[in-house]
Amino acid sequence: MGSKLVVNNYGSFDVVFTHGNGSTMYDVNGKKYIDFLAGIAVNSLGTNYKPLVEAVQKQAEKEIHICNYFMSDVGIQFAEELLKATGFEGIYFGNSGGEGNEAAIKLARKYGYLNGGEKRRVIYTLENSFHGRTMATLTATGQEKFHPAYFAPYVEGFKTIKANDWDAIKTAFDDTTAALLIECVQGEGGVNIVDAEWAKAAADEARKAGAIVMADEVQTGFGRTGSLLASDELGFKPEVVSFAKGVAGGLPMGGILFRGKANDVFKAGDHQSTFAGNPLACAAGLVVLHELQKPGFLESVKEKGEYMRKEIASWKNPNTGDVRGKGLMIGVDIENGKSALELEKKLLANGLLTSTAGKNTLRIVPPLNISKEEIDEGLSILKKTLETL
Numbered sequence: 001m002g003s004k005l006v007v008n009n010y011g012s013f014d015v016v017f018t019h020g021n022g023s024t025m026y027d028v029n030g031k032k033y034i035d036f037l038a039g040i041a042v043n044s045l046g047t048n049y050k051p052l053v054e055a056v057q058k059q060a061e062k063e064i065h066i067c068n069y070f071m072s073d074v075g076i077q078f079a080e081e082l083l084k085a086t087g088f089e090g091i092y093f094g095n096s097g098g099e100g101n102e103a104a105i106k107l108a109r110k111y112g113y114l115n116g117g118e119k120r121r122v123i124y125t126l127e128n129s130f131h132g133r134t135m136a137t138l139t140a141t142g143q144e145k146f147h148p149a150y151f152a153p154y155v156e157g158f159k160t161i162k163a164n165d166w167d168a169i170k171t172a173f174d175d176t177t178a179a180l181l182i183e184c185v186q187g188e189g190g191v192n193i194v195d196a197e198w199a200k201a202a203a204d205e206a207r208k209a210g211a212i213v214m215a216d217e218v219q220t221g222f223g224r225t226g227s228l229l230a231s232d233e234l235g236f237k238p239e240v241v242s243f244a245k246g247v248a249g250g251l252p253m254g255g256i257l258f259r260g261k262a263n264d265v266f267k268a269g270d271h272q273s274t275f276a277g278n279p280l281a282c283a284a285g286l287v288v289l290h291e292l293q294k295p296g297f298l299e300s301v302k303e304k305g306e307y308m309r310k311e312i313a314s315w316k317n318p319n320t321g322d323v324r325g326k327g328l329m330i331g332v333d334i335e336n337g338k339s340a341l342e343l344e345k346k347l348l349a350n351g352l353l354t355s356t357a358g359k360n361t362l363r364i365v366p367p368l369n370i371s372k373e374e375i376d377e378g379l380s381i382l383k384k385t386l387e388t389l
């Protein structure tokens with residue numbers, strides 16, 4: 001239907017949504033779906049969450065866009081509260097995850113130049129990582145399938161190391177290394193969790209070589225894993241964190257937070273974007289942040305995730321293998337010669353929204369405030385569908 005009108009880069013399904021409520025969505029035929037996808041980990045407070053809707057409506061009446069020659073009051077408030085909540089010293093607002101990572105890459109390059117000249121240019125990322133679709137973030141992405149010959153030449157100065165490889169970090173970093181960029185839980189790569197001890201050791205080695213450490217928290221950030229930032233939980237204290245997806249509950253917003261050696265690297269004119277810090281997105285971001293700060297909210301994300309993982313594992317369905325994740329970022333390996341994509345399609349037909357990741361993994365990233373009833377309704381669809389896969 002829509003795929004005839006918009007370039008079909010997404011392999012989209014023929015389902016047209018009209019509205020939703022919480023973690024329940026409805027298509028144009030009135031069919032109901034339980035939302036275990038949240039617009040790919042974006043709708044952190046679900047659909048039609050009243051405080052979010054009202055904040056955006058109110059902001060729309062005040063101002064929708066100003067340009068970055070000036071600042072908006074709501075932008076200042078959001079930046080202040082974000083920095084206070086996360087313990088960072090500076091922030092750059094962009095509009096997407098790819099743009100956040102572009103900003104991180106540019107900051108790392110300038111940092112390298114200021115602290116080692118022309119030769120300190122290399123940015124390490126992890127094998128199997130995903131960092132975006134722009135030329136630089138695509139190059140940074142540690143998966144060969146994202147590097148077809150027809151997009152070449154790619155951007156220079158990127159190398160990869162394997163996550164959780166202790167030998168690699170002993171020799172990888174030197175005076176040519178500008179930064180190490182860690183995706184804390186590889187979302188697109190199959191919900192693979194980076195080991196906390198390894199991440200800390202890798203960060204130490206990179207810093208010893210004079211590099212800064214950055215975390216791609218585009219998917220893991222802002223409550224998804226049950227912490228404000230997943231890097232807090234892993235404990236490697238990045239100098240730069242990129243964020244996007246869930247930060248503004250569905251409005252386009254992305255960017256980077258920075259501190260320590262990464263603070264004061266960007267100067268006026270180094271990096272900009274026309275839409276950056278959009279007041280509507282900032283107003284929405286404040287609602288999301290306040291929700292995450294409510295006592296028990298992040299704890300409930302962890303509990304719900306654990307409950308879902310335990311439930312799925314307890315079925316011992318022969319079509320499923322490893323069930324893993326952090327908070328409400330869950331991966332279920334599909335085995336027995338069955339396909340995760342086939343499962344995703346059948347789930348869609350049966351009224352459950354999910355997605356796939358990695359080689360053959362079902363990815364579950366529901367709204368963070370999904371109700372117990374919606375979780376159980378979704379799980380029962382998943383259970384039945386797995387039985388007939």
Ligand SMILES: *Cc1c(COP(=O)(O)O)cnc(C)c1O
Nearest residue numbers: 096097098130131132187218219
């Ligand atoms: C989605 C994602 C991106 C890209 O974000 P866009 O908003 O699509 O540009 C980058 N990194 C990670 C880890 C992501 O999950």
